[in-house]
Amino acid sequence: MNVEEFVKAFGGRFPEAEVRVSENKQPHPKRRVWVEIDREKFHDAMKFIKELDPKAQFSIIIARDAGETLEAKYHMELFWEEGESLSLVIGTSVPKENPKLPTVTDVFPSALPYEREVQEFLGLFFDGIPDPRRLFLPDDFPEGVYPLRLDDTGIKPEMVKNAGHPYRIGGAKK
Amino acid sequence: MTGKLEYWVKVPVGPIHPALEEPEKFIITIDGERIINVDVKLGYNLRGIEWIAMRRNYIQILYLAERMCGICSFSHNHTYSRAVEEMAGIEVPERAEYIRVIVGELERIHSHLLNLGVVGHAIGYDTVLHLSWLARERVMDILEAMGGNRVNYAVNMIGGVRRDIEEKHVRAITDMIEYYREEVMPKIEEVFLYDPTVEARLRDSGVIPKRIAVEYSAQGPTARGSGVKKDVRYNERLGVYPDLGVKPITPKEFTGIVKGDVFDRMVVRVGEVWQSMELIERAIDQMPEGKIKAVPKDNALLFQLKKAEGEGIGRYEAPRGELIHYVMAEKGRDGPARWKMREPTFPNLFAIARALVGEQVADVPVAIASIDPCLSCTDRVAVVDANTGKKTVLTEKDLLKLSIEKTKDLNPKIRGKPEVVGIGCPRGDVL
Numbered sequence: 001m002n003v004e005e006f007v008k009a010f011g012g013r014f015p016e017a018e019v020r021v022s023e024n025k026q027p028h029p030k031r032r033v034w035v036e037i038d039r040e041k042f043h044d045a046m047k048f049i050k051e052l053d054p055k056a057q058f059s060i061i062i063a064r065d066a067g068e069t070l071e072a073k074y075h076m077e078l079f080w081e082e083g084e085s086l087s088l089v090i091g092t093s094v095p096k097e098n099p100k101l102p103t104v105t106d107v108f109p110s111a112l113p114y115e116r117e118v119q120e121f122l123g124l125f126f127d128g129i130p131d132p133r134r135l136f137l138p139d140d141f142p143e144g145v146y147p148l149r150l151d152d153t154g155i156k157p158e159m160v161k162n163a164g165h166p167y168r169i170g171g172a173k174k
Numbered sequence: 175m176t177g178k179l180e181y182w183v184k185v186p187v188g189p190i191h192p193a194l195e196e197p198e199k200f201i202i203t204i205d206g207e208r209i210i211n212v213d214v215k216l217g218y219n220l221r222g223i224e225w226i227a228m229r230r231n232y233i234q235i236l237y238l239a240e241r242m243c244g245i246c247s248f249s250h251n252h253t254y255s256r257a258v259e260e261m262a263g264i265e266v267p268e269r270a271e272y273i274r275v276i277v278g279e280l281e282r283i284h285s286h287l288l289n290l291g292v293v294g295h296a297i298g299y300d301t302v303l304h305l306s307w308l309a310r311e312r313v314m315d316i317l318e319a320m321g322g323n324r325v326n327y328a329v330n331m332i333g334g335v336r337r338d339i340e341e342k343h344v345r346a347i348t349d350m351i352e353y354y355r356e357e358v359m360p361k362i363e364e365v366f367l368y369d370p371t372v373e374a375r376l377r378d379s380g381v382i383p384k385r386i387a388v389e390y391s392a393q394g395p396t397a398r399g400s401g402v403k404k405d406v407r408y409n410e411r412l413g414v415y416p417d418l419g420v421k422p423i424t425p426k427e428f429t430g431i432v433k434g435d436v437f438d439r440m441v442v443r444v445g446e447v448w449q450s451m452e453l454i455e456r457a458i459d460q461m462p463e464g465k466i467k468a469v470p471k472d473n474a475l476l477f478q479l480k481k482a483e484g485e486g487i488g489r490y491e492a493p494r495g496e497l498i499h500y501v502m503a504e505k506g507r508d509g510p511a512r513w514k515m516r517e518p519t520f521p522n523l524f525a526i527a528r529a530l531v532g533e534q535v536a537d538v539p540v541a542i543a544s545i546d547p548c549l550s551c552t553d554r555v556a557v558v559d560a561n562t563g564k565k566t567v568l569t570e571k572d573l574l575k576l577s578i579e580k581t582k583d584l585n586p587k588i589r590g591k592p593e594v595v596g597i598g599c600p601r602g603d604v605l
Contacts, residue, residue, distance in 0.1 A: 024260040024486070027271060028411040032487060057391045057404070060516040062500045075487065075498060077409065085409040089487065110391040113214075113524055121224075136217035147225055155225065 001052070001079050003031050006086055013048055014041060035090040042092045043102040046074075049088070050107050053078045061114040063122045065150045069093040070124045072101060074111075094124065096151075103129045121148045182210065187538060198523065200530075200542070207534050212527040224513060231508040232258060232332060232479045233472055239499075240326050243517070245288065248281045249492035250499075250515070251330045256488030257501040258332045258510075262479055264468050270334040271414045272461040276347070277320065277329045278490075279450040279457075283354075284313045285493035286443040286450075290362060293440060296540045297375050298578035302365050309358040312350050319346060332475060333468030344458055351451050359447065366440045367428065371585040376437035380541030382529040383434055392525040393518040394495025395442040396544075398424050400434035406491035418456045423449055436544040480508045494518040536580040 001009070007019055010033075018036040023029045037045050049056055059075040073091035094101060103126040105112045115126045116135040123146035126132075134141070147155050187200040198218065203211040223242060227235050239254040240247045252274060259266060287310040294302025314324050320343055321327025329335050365372060382392060387400040397404060405422035407415040423445040425431070425438040432438060469475040485502040495518025504511035530541055 022260075025263060025265040026412070027268065027414050028416050030410055030412075034485075055388050057388070059391070059496065059498050060500070060514070062512065062514045064502065064512045073500070075500070077404075077496075080404045080409050083409070084411055085404075087410070087487065087489070108391075109389055110521055110524065113520065134217075135215075136220050138217065147222065 001086065003033060003086060006033060009052065010035065014045055017045065030087065032087045032089060035088065037090065037092055039092045039094055039101055043104065045090060046104045046107050049076065049078070055081065058108040058110045061118050063118045063124055065122065065148065066093065069095055070099050070122060072118065072124060099124045100127055102127050105130060122146055123149060123153060185535065200527065202538065204535060209530050209533050209535065212530045214523055214527050227513050231476060232510065233476060235509065235513060236330065236332065237328065240328060244325050245285050246281065246492045246494070247326045248277055248329060249490055249497050252278060253488040253490040253497045253499040255330045255332050256490065257486045257499040258479065260486030260488060261484050261501050261503050262482035264333040266334055266468055267465050268414070268462055269464040270466045272457045273335045273339055273466065274330070275414060275418065275457045276339065276454050279454045280313055280317055282450045282493045283447055284310050286447050290366065290440065290443060293540060293544060294365070296574070296577055297372070298581045299365070299372070305361060309354065312353060316346050316350055319343060331467060334466050338466050347454060347458065351455060354451060362444060366444050371581065373437060374584045375581050376440065376540065377435055378433065379436050379537040380526065380529060380533060380544055381433065381435045382525055386528055387434065387525060390525040390528060391521045393521055394491065395439050395446065396495065396522045396525060398422055398442045399439035401426070401432035406489050406496045410489050412490065417460065418453050420453065436540055439544045476508055480506065492518055495522060536576045539574065539577045
């Protein structure tokens with residue numbers, strides 16, 4: 001399945017999704033499909049991708065603090081068995097008041113470590129995640145601080161100042 | 175008490191191994207000799223690079239990216255450059271693309287030679303370690319001559335490369351390839367493809383079935399060793415690689431069968447060293463003359479990037495598998511709004527953690543070494559009895575000893591000593 005066929009199949013199933021195709025300027029230009037979809041339809045879209053290619057490879061979750069909302073983009077590689085593969089980026093966004101997304105670990109088991117990473121770094125939580133423990137941050141890192149957030153819940157300047165043990169020195173005053 | 179008494183023992187493996195780049199911890203639950211669960215804990219080397227990058231501009235991040243990993247320093251800033259180029263729509267000169275291929279493949283050779291030696295050491299063949307690391311010095315010398323450094327050679331620039339390849343470099347590379355072809359590779363092949371002890375030791379240990387490799391998105395030689403035919407250079411049609419005829423290498427072309435065990439992963443690595451040498455030779459032949467940078471001046475480049483907006487993804491086949499970088503620009507800002515990267519070891523770790531279930535403890539060092547994150551990332555291993563809470567501490571030495579003893583069962587002539595390679599862990603003796 002090439003890019004056009006995929007855009008047609010995906011657009012037919014999810015007409016409300018925003019689909020665009022980009023092309024870079026390498027000697028052999030590579031085209032990527034970028035999809036934006038609401039979070040209500042997000043899990044269905046991931047299921048649909050898995051149906052299109054049962055061997056889809058899950059690459060990464062890119063989460064970002066975009067001011068009022070939190071964005072999450074998932075990159076996947078599809079149809080890699082047919083030579084040139086299809087590079088797909090599917091994104092969704094959630095409001096900060098209710099930062100919840102459905103987990104996709106039931107569709108792609110390899111998404112689990114990425115979801116754990118996003119939970120601790122951005123405070124974007126996944127409903128139904130089988131293993132919600134921390135992955136990278138130490139166990140005594142303070143609750144409610146998400147290092148990559150750009151608002152009040154991010155890293156505060158006083159934590160950076162005492163860079164050896166930032167959280168312990170800040171927490172000792174309590 | 176009647177019936178079988180069942181208790182599980184938890185063995186934490188890790189987190190610190192000073193000789194290799196990534197400290198990680200495997201908490202292994204064992205029932206007798208069988209492993210029944212593996213849990214991975216990461217973050218011992220968390221330096222907050224994404225957070226630091228929020229305060230850097232595009233060109234400064236190039237050097238930050240290079241310092242993420244000591245072995246694939248070229249891969250990281252190459253992939254980052256590709257992501258920025260895609261975002262800003264910069265076209266790279268063709269000569270720069272060929273130089274990127276040459277340096278990238280040189281890096282692959284040195285990374286694979288390192289791993290071949292490490293796996294040899296893990297099973298008690300220290301001669302292999304000394305042979306392959308001695309051979310590796312040759313390619314490190316060439317990288318030093320080209321980039322000025324053995325490790326962080328800073329060859330890439332956004333929109334090209336910083337250093338040209340001259341006639342003397344070409345001569346040195348040709349000599350190196352001849353040296354590898356004539357003297358090194360026959361010995362390496364003799365060890366990893368035809369040696370009966372190595373085959374008996376590495377066959378059927380740490381098996382990752384194809385189904386698990388696909389389901390857990392394993393990457394690079396770990397995936398190709400299980401028969402998953404994917405290679406970003408081939409699937410992505412990256413740069414000038416299609417003109418050089420790159421193909422994913424699976425053990426099928428060498429041994430005829432694919433089992434997905436440690437042996438197959440080593441076969442893939444041996445095959446890729448051959449492939450890299452061919453790619454370098456072809457790239458040197460086909461390399462056109464011309465400029466090497468799209469934008470010669472760095473401040474002009476920064477000005478151009480400041481005006482750019484959009485997002486870009488860079489993908490590259492690093493020695494360990496698919497490396498992916500994402501860059502999102504914000505207009506009027508000289509640094510990216512978001513920069514995110516994923517290293518191939520990340521999915522590979524979870525794939526091997528799943529695959530270790532059902533194996534023996536003695537296979538842990540070699541299985542973990544075979545995905546090339548860390549040789550038995552085990553400066554110390556504490557064995558905790560779940561019932562009594564009694565704690566025995568095994569050092570890396572003890573774990574190596576276990577592994578070597580298993581090799582000795584197969585071939586009593588092996589005389590490998592459980593010595594710690596590199597500087598060793600300073601805490602290892604104290605414990």
